[in-house]
Amino acid sequence: MAYNPQVVDAKIVSHNPKNGLFEIVAQMKDRTVCRLIYEKDASGQPRPTHINRLLKEPCPICRKDFLCNCMSKFKETISSQALEKAGTPQ
Numbered sequence: 001m002a003y004n005p006q007v008v009d010a011k012i013v014s015h016n017p018k019n020g021l022f023e024i025v026a027q028m029k030d031r032t033v034c035r036l037i038y039e040k041d042a043s044g045q046p047r048p049t050h051i052n053r054l055l056k057e058p059c060p061i062c063r064k065d066f067l068c069n070c071m072s073k074f075k076e077t078i079s080s081q082a083l084e085k086a087g088t089p090q
C-alpha cells in the first residue's frame with residue numbers, strides 16, 4: 001500500500017482524567033480527517049485503540065465516502081504523528 005499519511009494538524013478533543021481515555025482529531029495533508037481513541041497502558045503511555053475517518057472527504061485509499069476500514073492499517077503511523085503534534089494529556 002503506497003499511502004503515506006502525513007498529519008499536518010492534531011488536537012486533543014476530549015480527555016477523561018479518571019480513566020485516562022482521550023481522543024485526538026488529526027488532519028492529514030490530503031485533507032483526510034481522523035479521530036483517534038487512546039487509552040493509557042499501565043506505565044502511563046498512550047496507546048491508540050481505534051481510528052475512524054471522519055466523513056468530510058472520501059477515503060484517500062479506497063475513495064469511498066462512507067465508512068471503511070482502510071485507516072486502521074495506518075493507525076500506528078497516524079497515531080505517532082498525531083501525538084507529536086497534539087501532545088499527551090496529563
Ligand SMILES: [Zn+2]
Nearest residue numbers: 059062068070
Ligand atoms: Zn477506505
